[in-house]
Amino acid sequence: MYGGVEFRDYPDADNIGIMDHGCLPMIADMHKYGIRIDVPFLQSLSQRIAAIKEDNETIVGALIGNYQYRNSKGSYEPFKIGSRDHLSQLLFEELKIQGDTPIPRTPKDKRYEVSEEILEPFRESHPIVPEIIEWHSVEKLRNTYTDTLPLMVDSDSRLHTSFNATVAATGRLSSSYPNLQNIPVRTKLGKEIRRAFIAGQNMALVSSDLAQIEMVWAAHRSQDPTMLSVFRKGEDIHTRTTCNVFGLDYPEMAALIKSVDDKTATPDQLSRYAYFKQFQRLPCKTVGFGVLYGQTPEGLQSSLASDGVHWPIERCTKLINVEFFGVYPGLLRMLERDWATVKRYALCWDEFGRVRLVPEAKSVLRHIREEGVRKAGNHPEQASAQGNIKLAMAELTDIYRRMNRSAPCRPLLQIHDQLITEAHRSITQDVADIQAEILRNAVILSIPINASSDIGNCWAEL
DNA sequence: CCACGTACACCC
């Protein structure tokens, strides 16, 4: 029993009602406090980005000369880098940068696809391509984040997002006005934006996240012996998968990884590591993420291709169906049970009884049925993982409110498997310890749940 | 002029 919520092996709307109401007070606190923004820093970032964009435009302008876009009426318009229609015509009809490589068309066959994923392989084919790619990436950052967020702060430079607990079918929260659950992290320039999210005077930010939480729930639900052993021993799941698939010795590979991390690796070790990482661990890791989402061999193939690993479809099929599920046969049996439930009842539920309806599962059209099964297939893990963090939020609310009476301690953000809190410097270490501790013990499974905390002056340091 | 759909990009 966790704050009135219990495990359930049947649908139970009352149980999840208690859970969802339990985390509302913390959501209210998060909304009230808001996260502090370094507005001048964000504005300077906007300036830097504007300079990059203008350079891109100058070069593109010089390269296209007097080219103009020809619209559907046959008349000409000035070329716009931001228009997908214009890009399709310029790159694939005028310049023909694709040579004889076929380029996919948009679903309604209006034009060629011009996404970054399509353009990237032709980066070297024409000097205009990298300029266009960069223009689009920096404009995204400027329009969505650096220009917009400063307009939304209050008089204390704080940003009060709205968390919505009634949108996502799996019980996740969503965030809007602005969305603070999709702040960039992947690229160098994007991550700079996180430097603008700062702690108040004499305070620091504390972030804690649950490690591999959906995998942990999959291990618990499936009772697959190898998965259970991974989490009991505290192994890296993807490295374990890789070792079992390719017949490698786990301690040996763990030592190799450590020697590279410590920068004590010999040249021989470095090249062995490079191969291991890209051609053995990466495919296994990709499958590990993909299987819970019902990934197909084709999906795996295209995902690997964007990381420079070009595997034939047969190899992808074998990795998923033979090798991966050979390592985790219990996981496959669990997924098959879940799929059977969906096909039979057109619904499924998580470990707390949160139901997802999947009417598509009864469609006469096979592709609609399969789509329904894929959607539902991930529900038990994603929803259970949300239950995990929601129960932790409920437990932490009063602890933080009590602490906040003597020194500032304010929950700010929830990002699916992560909680970010702002606290006075005198108590940040305590908050870091408590937050991780409660995330770890909010529910007790047959394996330990791991969580860790970071402390920093800004979000980028977390 | 506004509302909406499409395609794309950002996150976990």
Next chain:
DNA sequence: AAACGGGTGTACGTGG
């Protein structure tokens, strides 16, 4: 048909 689950926001293009 689509091919990987869950979200939000923006620019562009179209149609009322």
